Each structure stands twice: as C-alpha cells, then as structure tokens.
Amino acid sequence: MSTTATRTDPLSYLGGVIDDLKQRGTHFRLRVLEGEQAPESTFDGRRVINIASNNYLGLTTHPRLREAALKAIRDIGVGSGAVRTVTGTMKIHMELEEKIARFKNVEACVVFQSGFAANAGTVSAILGKDDFIISDELNHASIIDGARLSRARILVFRHKDIAHAEEQLASVQHQPGHKLIITDGVFSMDGDIGPLPQLCSLAEKYGAIMMVDDAHASGVLGRNGRGTVDHFDVHGRVDVQVGTLSKAIGALGGYVCGTRQLIDFLYHRARPFLFSTSHPPSVAATCIAALEVLEREPERIDRLWENTRFFKKELGNLGCNIGGRNTPASETPITPVIVGDGRLAMEFSRALFNEGVLATGIAFPTVAEGKARLRTIMTATHTRAELEQALEVLGRVGKKLGIIS
Ligand SMILES: *Cc1c(COP(=O)(O)O)cnc(C)c1O
Numbered sequence: 001m002s003t004t005a006t007r008t009d010p011l012s013y014l015g016g017v018i019d020d021l022k023q024r025g026t027h028f029r030l031r032v033l034e035g036e037q038a039p040e041s042t043f044d045g046r047r048v049i050n051i052a053s054n055n056y057l058g059l060t061t062h063p064r065l066r067e068a069a070l071k072a073i074r075d076i077g078v079g080s081g082a083v084r085t086v087t088g089t090m091k092i093h094m095e096l097e098e099k100i101a102r103f104k105n106v107e108a109c110v111v112f113q114s115g116f117a118a119n120a121g122t123v124s125a126i127l128g129k130d131d132f133i134i135s136d137e138l139n140h141a142s143i144i145d146g147a148r149l150s151r152a153r154i155l156v157f158r159h160k161d162i163a164h165a166e167e168q169l170a171s172v173q174h175q176p177g178h179k180l181i182i183t184d185g186v187f188s189m190d191g192d193i194g195p196l197p198q199l200c201s202l203a204e205k206y207g208a209i210m211m212v213d214d215a216h217a218s219g220v221l222g223r224n225g226r227g228t229v230d231h232f233d234v235h236g237r238v239d240v241q242v243g244t245l246s247k248a249i250g251a252l253g254g255y256v257c258g259t260r261q262l263i264d265f266l267y268h269r270a271r272p273f274l275f276s277t278s279h280p281p282s283v284a285a286t287c288i289a290a291l292e293v294l295e296r297e298p299e300r301i302d303r304l305w306e307n308t309r310f311f312k313k314e315l316g317n318l319g320c321n322i323g324g325r326n327t328p329a330s331e332t333p334i335t336p337v338i339v340g341d342g343r344l345a346m347e348f349s350r351a352l353f354n355e356g357v358l359a360t361g362i363a364f365p366t367v368a369e370g371k372a373r374l375r376t377i378m379t380a381t382h383t384r385a386e387l388e389q390a391l392e393v394l395g396r397v398g399k400k401l402g403i404i405s
Contacts, residue, residue, distance in 0.1 A: 025343030026363045031353075036061050039382040041358070048358040049390045051311075051376045056220055056333060057293075057300045058381035059250030065289045072285035080278040085267070088278040096284045099291050100243075100255055104226060105235055108263035110270075111255045111287075113279065115215045115244035116142040117272035118254030122240060123182070124149035125269040126209070126262075131177040134168050136160065136194065138187050138328075140213055152177070159187075159328065162198045169206045179208035185228035186216035189367050189375065190323060191334030193221070196228055200237040211240035216334060219248025224294045225301055251286040253279060304380040308333040311378050311387055318395045319404045327371060333378040336362075337394075338371065339403055345372035348401055357393045 021027035031043040037060040041050045059065055072092065082088035093111065101109040112118040123146030127133065131152040135143065138159050147154050155168040169179060181203050183194035196212060203210035214227040222230030225248060229238050240262065245253035256266060266273060293300070312335050315322050321338040323329050330336065339345040342363030349361030352374075363372040398404035 024363075025346055028346070028361075031358070039379060039386055043353075043358060046353065046356070048353060048356050049382075049386050049393075050358045051378070051382075051390055052358050052360045053379070054216070054247035054377060055250060055381075056248035056304055056377070056379050057225075057250070058379055059219075059248065059290050059293060062250065062290070062293060064293060065250060065286045068285040068289035069282040072281040076281045078282065079280050082278075083276060084273055084278045090278075090281055090284070092281045092284040092288070093278055096288050097255070099288055101257060103224075103291055103294075104229075104241060104243075104257045106241065106257040106259075108260045109255050109257045110263045110266050110273065111245070111253050111279070111284070112270070112272050113253065113276055115213075115242065115246055115254030116145075117276070118242050118244075118256050119143050119213055120146035120149060121270040121272040122242065122256050122266060123147055123180070123211075124271065125266060126150075126240070127152040127178060127180060130175075132172045132175065132179045134165055134179060134181045134208070136165075136183045136187075138189065139182060139184055140188060140215065143182055143184075143213060147182075152180075160192070160195050162195060162202065165199065166202055169202060169208060173206055179206060180211055181208050182211045182213070184216070185212050185214035186221065186332050186334065187328065188216055188334065189362060189373075190328040190336055191216075191330030191332045192323075192328040193217075193228065193231075193331050196232045196234050196238070200234050203239075204237070209240065210238045211242070212238050213242045215242070215244040215247060215254075216332065218243040218245075219290075219294060220301070220304065220332060224298055245283075245287045245290070249287055249290045251283050251290065253283060253287060300380045304333055304378060307380065307382050307387065308335075308378045310384070311335065311376070311391070314387075314391050315376070315394070318391065318398070320394070320398065335376045335378070336373040337376065337398075337403075338373045340370055340372060342369075342372040344401065344403065345374060348397065348403055349374055351397045351401060352393060355393045355397055357390050357397075359394075 034042040037055050080088040097109040119142035127150040129151040133147045133152050133154045137156050157165040157168050217227045219225035241257040243255050245251050346361040359374045359376050362375050
C-alpha cells in the first residue's frame with residue numbers, strides 16, 4: 001500500500017551540511033527557555049544569568065505591556081484576519097503607526113510583521129535592476145536579502161570606511177539609476193555605531209537616498225530611545241529609517257519611517273505588507289504601551305547605560321578581548337568577547353552555560369572566519385550582583401580554556 005517505506009529521503013544531502021557543522025564544532029541545539037525572558041532565566045532546566053537577550057529595557061515582562069495586550073485580546077480578539085490591504089488594517093494598527101511617526105518626528109510610518117520584513121520589503125520595493133545599493137560590509141542579513149531581491153547592483157564598502165563608500169558612489173555617479181546608501185545604526189555583532197553624519201553628507205553630495213536600520217538603536221540610543229538619527233541630530237537628512245519592535249520594545253515587529261509619499265508607496269509595493277497578514281491587535285497594543293513607557297520611564301535607559309559602562313569596563317579589566325584592534329570597538333550595550341576560533345567560541349559558550357551564564361557563541365558565517373566570539377548584551381534590569389557573578393564565571397572559565405591570560 002504505502003510506498004514511503006522504500007523511498008529514499010530526497011533531502012538526505014542536508015545531512016552532509018549538518019555533519020560538516022558538527023565536525024567544525026559549530027553545530028548547536030536550541031536552548032529552550034522555561035518561563036519569562038528575564039536577567040535570570042531557566043533554559044533547559046538550568047538557572048542561568050542571561051546576558052544574551054535583546055530585551056534591553058526589560059519590557060518583555062513589563063506589567064503595563066502585559067495589561068495592554070490582555071485588554072486588546074479581550075476587546076478586539078486575537079487576530080487581524082487578513083493582510084493590511086484587504087480587511088487587516090485595524091484602528092489599533094493606525095494608532096501605533098501615528099504614535100511612532102510622532103515619536104520619531106517624521107511625517108509617516110508603516111509597521112511590518114518584523115524588522116526583517118521591514119528591511120527586505122522596503123529595499124526590494126524602492127529599487128530595481130537599474131539601481132545601485134552602496135552597503136556597509138557588516139550590514140544585517142535582512143538588508144542583504146532585500147538588496148538581492150531588488151536586483152539592483154550591490155556595491156559593498158569596507159566597514160564604516162567613508163572614503164571607500166565615496167569611491168563606490170563616484171564609480172556609478174554618471175549612471176542613470178537611483179543610488180541608495182544603507183547602514184546599520186548599531187552593528188549587531190560588534191556593537192559599534194554607524195557613521196550617520198558622514199554618510200548623510202555623501203548622500204547629499206551625490207543625490208543618493210539615505211537609509212538606516214536602527215534595530216539595535218531603537219529604545220537604546222537618542223532621546224528616550226529615538227535612535228541614531230536623534231543621537232547624531234541628523235533629523236531630516238535620513239530618507240528611510242527602519243526600526244524594530246522586537247528588541248528593546250519587547251514585542252514583535254518592524255517599522256519604516258519617512259515621508260507620507262514613501263509610506264503610501266510601500267502600501268502599494270512592499271510585498272510583506274501586501275502578501276502577509278498584519279499583527280494581532282495585542283501586538284500593536286503592546287507596542288503602543290511600550291512607547292509610552294519609553295517616554296515615562298527614561299530611567300530604564302539610564303540604567304541600561306550604567307550597566308553597560310560597568311560591564312564593559314570589568315570585561316576589559318578581566319583581560320577579555322572586547323574588540324578595538326582587528327575588530328570594531330563597541331560603543332553600545334552589545335559587547336563581543338572575541339575568541340577567534342569558531343570551535344573554541346562555541347566551547348566557551350557551552351562551558352559558561354554549565355557554570356550558570358548564558359552568552360551566545362557566534363561563528364562563521366554569521367561573523368567572518370577567525371572572528372568568532374561570545375556576544376554579550378546588557379539590559380536595564382540586570383542587578384549589580386548578577387553582573388558580578390557573571391563576570392566571576394566569565395573570568396574563571398575563560399582562564400581555564402586559555403581564552404583569557
Ligand atoms: C534583529 C535585527 C533585524 C531584524 O529585526 P526583527 O524585528 O527581529 O525581525 C534587522 N536589522 C538588524 C540590524 C537587526 O539586528
């Protein structure tokens with residue numbers, strides 16, 4: 001009857017990739033969180049100090065956000081029922097977009113299902129095959145995917161190298177296509193900040209479009225967490241600002257800010273907007289409440305930066321390589337501990353976990369070969385005692401593995 005028993009799995013070639021990862025020591029299993037995302041959490045049955053999440057402000061468990069989500073579920077249900085362009089635009093979606101636009105001091109905003117969808121959907125919609133994308137080599141995968149989908153020509157410049165970016169722009173300045181300069185606001189693997197003012201000047205000089213992905217800057221940099229445009233005071237000089245609602249904001253989503261015309265265009269051309277269902281109302285309600293918390297509780301951001309300064313300084317004192325020589329130096333709550341070898345970085349992460357500290361090991365292809373690392377991320381809600389304990393474990397395990405001398 002059934003023929004499946006004799007059929008060989010046509011996907012069996014994937015096993016070769018998995019075997020290769022295992023051989024390199026960079027294969028992983030997912031760590032499963034029991035209960036809340038918090039500075040001390042239980043993963044796989046082990047209580048650990050969590051210095052790996054993007055929950056910068058501790059908003060994933062904020063009482064006002066929980067209440068807002070519950071109220072939206074009670075009042076208007078659990079789903080939106082359609083994509084935005086059919087019947088899936090609810091009043092609460094519009095309310096969130098208006099709130100973000102006011103917060104960011106721009107004409108208009110559109111929310112996507114995720115930051116990834118916002119980047120990929122926008123870059124692929126606003127450019128076509130005769131256009132050019134001038135992109136920092138360390139930009140996020142969602143920008144790279146959007147660039148590829150657009151079929152525009154991609155000109156990569158060396159990390160934060162303005163002269164190289166200009167060289168790339170100059171090489172195509174007499175071509176008729178549109179030019180887009182794009183950078184992460186905060187680089188997600190190194191924690192350094194993109195050179196916005198200089199890139200804005202280049203965009204102005206060459207008549208290019210200027211775009212910033214502020215995923216790790218949203219809720220972290222600028223007044224009340226308004227992002228890198230506010231941090232550098234380059235208001236009005238960035239044409240497309242992307243942010244995320246999934247990291248410091250504590251929920252899920254991504255957004256694009258710009259002119260009313262840009263947003264209207266995205267309503268008609270951004271494929272994740274047209275072809276994928278909008279957020280449940282509870283997500284929009286949570287994000288509205290989160291933006292209110294950013295304005296009412298700025299002390300959370302102050303505590304985030306206090307913890308960041310303390311932890312970075314102590315990591316340096318331990319003798320960790322936190323970047324700055326052959327890798328960029330972090331200026332934000334993301335601090336890498338550079339290990340170099342991929343296998344050793346993953347081994348470091350596993351040994352730390354067994355001693356009660358969760359810090360993610362990151363290896364090729366997420367970072368360049370030879371630049372494997374642990375990535376640590378501070379939050380506002382870590383206590384000093386938790387940070388001291390994490391540092392003690394990091395120092396002890398790092399010395400045992402010969403990573404720290
Ligand atoms: C996390 C991240 C994204 C994606 O955001 P999500 O909301 O998680 O999809 C985009 N860009 C950068 C730089 C990021 O770090």
